[in-house]
Amino acid sequence: MTVSNRPWVAAYGAEIAPDLPVSEHASLAHLISRTCETHAKRRAFTCVVPNGMNGSLTYQQVGQMSDDFASFLRHHCKLAPGTRVAVQLPNGLAYPVVAFGVFKAGCVLVNTNPLYTPNEMVHQFRDSEAEVLIISDLFADKLEEVVAHTAIKQVVLAGVAEFFPRVPEAIVRGVQKFWSRVLPPVPSLAVPVLRLREALKIGRDHDRVQDWDSLRRDDLALLQYTGGTTGVAKGAMLTHGNILANLEQVKIMGGRHMSGEDCVLTALPLYHIFAFTANLMTFFDLGARNILVPSPRPVANIQRALENYPVSWITGVNTLFNGLMNEEWFAAYPPKTLKAAIAGGTALHQAVAERWQTVTGTRVAEGYGLTETSPLVSFNPLDQPVRPGSIGVPVPGTDIALVDHNAEPVEQGKPGELLVKGPQVMRGYWNRPDDTAQTLQNGWVFTGDVAVMDEDGFLTIVDRKKDLVLVSGFNVYPNEVEDCLSKLDAVLEAAVIGVPDRASGEAVRAYVVQNPDVPDKLSKESVIAHCRKYLAAYKVPKSIILREELPKSPIGKILRKDLKAEARAEFAGKA
Incomplete structure (x- = not known):
């Protein structure tokens, strides 16, 4: 497939270089070493x-x-x-030390969610063939069920307050109130177990690793497992070159707005590719300061970080921004040093973006990315007017195409599946040639997302291809209905799926959560009446389910797949 024109290049303007420079670094290990020397005395984390x-x-x-x-x-x-090397840590000082050490050793980082169940851990560790595990001591009680079923031969334990001054570390370690649990005992294992400080002392007594200079951009750096929101998690093979290219793309799009003087709030988990690239690696590369929050739930956990540090950037998802604005302390005293917020991971609702602008006086710049693309694909230029609902333009060095079900290009302005090609695209899925062949064809990633492009090259995600609801032959995109629901003050969160319907094939169902700060109580009738004002009749939810909360991924993405599974079970006996 060829791209005949690139209308988005004109949108770059004078601030964004249209060509992607080759990184000066041969590997992430090289970048980390040079950056630590250049900014030695600055606080990094x-x-x-x-x-x-x-x-x-x-x-x-x-x-x-x-x-x-x-x-x-x-x-x-x-x-x-x-x-x-599997790293299963929440945000904390141990994470960059360990992750950067993995790169310097020439090994491959396997990011792992600390909240995984033993079964999920076994699957990922066996699939990746990890030989060393670094895990939070809060979850040491999982090890006995896991280690014996894997190739792991060494376990290293790290605390949430690792490397804190002695007194605060002792208090946090002893109380652990913010996790609502005490440290579990370490089980007796057939493999050695060390504390992180012990491992560092052992390493200090050995010669420094010198051969990482032989690492090249094509060498594997991460096995970054997909979120599993659409099926079984797969390990995306991301090279040093993939991440280095994406760092250049992020910095070009940030331009003069990003510098080493910045202070970024990292509430999203570093083991997720969004925060890994956008927060950890990008701002480290700049020589900036990263404020790490081990757990952003409840949202009040972020309060001290925002009050005590000059935060200039926040990355997040729709639910995080929405949650912050529903906190009285945030709405009354939004951070004065904030430049902008970066949204990704899931669709940003227009109502949330507009309210953020009103509350903070700054914009939410929405972008788009995938685990398979390291992740950034597109971003809204910060020096251009806000385009509500748009995920921006492709970042330099990236080509996109929109195609129909036959992989033929669609007309400009028509919806089609989004295909991506560029230096940030993964090598493939680890040990999954069939999945790789289906997703990656001639260098193009088939994203499974439906998008439209306007005449200026700005993209808008319509919805996930698999989430499309077909009502009497008409396409209904859940994002559109969810965005409509978010405009109802009494709705805190909403999710939309399709359910079987004898008359129309499928019908729209909405799951909604009451906004506790709004006196008006939600009712099924009020939700449907609201939707009828803004949506065509076939898009209006036929059924409304009131919920206290919705299922979410670790970064706060609402999981439609879990709601679909519930609905399948519900309708299984109603054929």
């Missing part, structure tokens, strides 16, 4: 827990400790370059 206690690391400390961890992996654990 500060971890803040809900009671305000915190700990920080400078770039120099991160550089030294990640060197020590690399030596531990190569010399003590005897890992060869390319060996997979």
Whole structure:
């Protein structure tokens, strides 16, 4: 497939370079080492827990400790370059030390959700063939069910307050109130278990790893598992070059608005590709400061971080922004140093974006990305007027195409499946040639998302191809209905799916959550009446389910797949 024109290039204007430069770094290990030397005395990371206690690391400390961890992996654990290392940590000071050490050792980082069940852990560790696991000590009680069924030969435990000053660390470790649990005992395992500080000391006693200079952009850096929101999680193979290219793309789109003087709030989990690239790697590359929040739920956990630090950037998803604005302390005293917020991961509702602008005086710049694309694909230029609902234009170095079900290009302005090609596109799925062949064809990623492009090259996601609801032959896109529902003040959150219907084939069903700050109580009648004002009759939900909460992924994305599974079970006996 060829791209005959690129209307989005004109939208770059004078602020965005149309050509993507090649990174000066040969690998992520090279970038990390150089950055730690350049910004040695600056604070790189500060971890803040809900009671305000915190700990920080400078770039120099991160550089030294990640060197020590690399030596531990190569010399003590005897890992060869390319060996997979699973990291199962919440946001905290331990994460960058460990992740950067993995890269410096020439190994492959396997990011793992700390909240995974033992069954999910076994699946990911066996699939990735990980040999070392670094896990939060809060979840050590899972190890006995997991380790014996995997190839893991060394476990390293890290605390949420790792590297805090001694007194705050002891208080947090002893109380753990914000996790509502005490530390579980470490089970007796057939493999050695060390604390992270012990592992670093062992590494310090060995020679520094020197051969990471041989790493190249084509070498594998991450096995980044897909969120599993549409099926079984698969390991996307992301190379050093994929991430380095995406960092350049992020920095170009951020332009003069991003610098080493910035302070970014990281409430989204670093093990997710959005926060990994946009927060961890991008702002580290700039020499900026990262404020890490171990758990953003409840949203009040973020309060001390925003009150005590000059946060200039926030990344988040629709539910996080919505939740913050429903906090009295945030609405009354929004951060004065904020430049902008970056939205991704799921559709940003227009009502949320408009309210954010009113409350904070800053914009939410929406972008779009995938695990398979490292992740950034498109972004809204910060120096152009806000285009509600748009995910922006393709970032430099990226081509896109919109195609029909026969993979033929659609007319301009018509919806089609979004295809992506560029230097940030994954190598493929780990040990899954059939899935790779289906998703990645001639360098193009078939995203499964339906989008439209306007004459200026700006994209709008219509919906997931698999989430389309077909009502009497008419296409209904859940995003459109959800956006309509979000305009109803009494609705805090909403999700829309299709359910079987004898008359129309499928019918629209909406799950809604009451906004506790609005006195008007939700009713099925009021929701339907609201939708009838703004939607064609076939798009109006036929059934309304009132819920106290909706199922969500670790980054706050509402999981339609879970609601679909409920509906399938409900309708199974009603054929």
